Amino acid sequence: MSKLFTNATLVLPDRLLPNSWLLEDGGKIRRYGNGPAPEADEIIDCGGKYLSPGFIDVHCHGGGGGSFMSMDCDQHIKAMQMHLQHGTTALTPTPGTINPEEIRILGDIKRVIDSRDDLPHHLGYFMEGPLTQPHPDMKVGNAKAPVITKEIYEPAIAAAKGIVNRWMAAPELEGGMEFGRALLEAGITGCMGHSNATLAEVEEAMRNGYSCVVHLYSVMSTVTRDNGFRRGGLVEAGLLLDDLDMEIICDGCHL
Secondary structure, three states: OEEEEEEEEEEOOOOEEEEEEEEEEOOEEEEEEOOOOOOOOEEEEOOOOEEOOOEEEEEEOEEOOEEOOOOOHHHHHHHHHHHHHOOEEEEEEOOOOOOHHHHHHHHHHHHHHHOOOOOOEEOOEEEEOOOOOOOOOOOOOOOOOOOOOHHHHHHHHHHOOOOEEEEEEOOOOOOHHHHHHHHHHHOOEEEEOOEOOEHHHHHHHHOOOEEEEOOOOOOEOOOEEEOOEEEOEHHHHHHHOOOOEEOOOOOOOOO
16 A cells, blocks of 8 residues: 655755655555655655654664563563654564574564554664673673683574574674674674774684674774784774764763
8 A cells, every 4th residue: 555745855965855645555665755655555744744664773672661681572562662763663572692592582582573553674683792892891800701612602593594694792702703704604793892802803703703893982992002003893893994984972971
C-alpha cells in the first residue's frame, strides 16, 4: 500500500526541501519532489512539518525503562517502543554476552520483535564484549583481561547466526586476531573497543577482520611514550585510518 506525504519540508542529506511531497511504498522511499505529485493509496498532509528518514541507532543499551542487557522480551519491546516514538526506525540492540544459550534466548526475542509492525526494525544484536579489557569504572577486585580461545567463541558464533551483526572485542588480547577472522567468516562486523591496542596492533587487526572503532575516546588507548617516541593508540587509528568506521557518542560528555 503506497503512501504519499504532501505539504512537507523534506530533510535531505545536503539541504531542506520545503513545499514538497514524498512517495513511500513497501517501507521504502520511492520518489520525492516539489512539483506535481503522483497518485497513491493514502495521502497524508504534513502541514509544512519536517519529514526525515528514520534514525538508525547502531549501539543502544535500552531506554524508556527497558534494558537490552536483560533476557526479558518485555524489556526489549518497551525500549524499542520508546525509540520509535523519538524517530528511530531501525537499531541494533546492545547486550554483551558470549554465552550461546543467552544468545539463543536473544534470538527468540528478535523473532518476536520481527513479527510485529509497531516496533523499529531489529537489525541484529551488537555484542559489546565481553572479550575486552576490564572497564576501569567496572573493575571487580583484580579483574583480568580474558584470553580469547576457540572454545569460548566458536559455540557463541555458531549460535549467533542471523541474530548478531556486530561484535566488539579488544584485538590486542591473546586470540583477538583469530576472533576477528572468525567474525569476518561468519559475516559479523568486527568492532574494536574497550581496548589498549597500539596503532600498529589496530593496523594488524584491520587485516584480520576488524573494521570499526566503538565510541571514540571512551575506554580506549591513546598516545603513549615508548623510548622517546610517541606511539598512537586506538583513538589515533580511528582518526587516521580511512578504512575504519568510527562510532561516536554525541552527548557532550563521552565526546
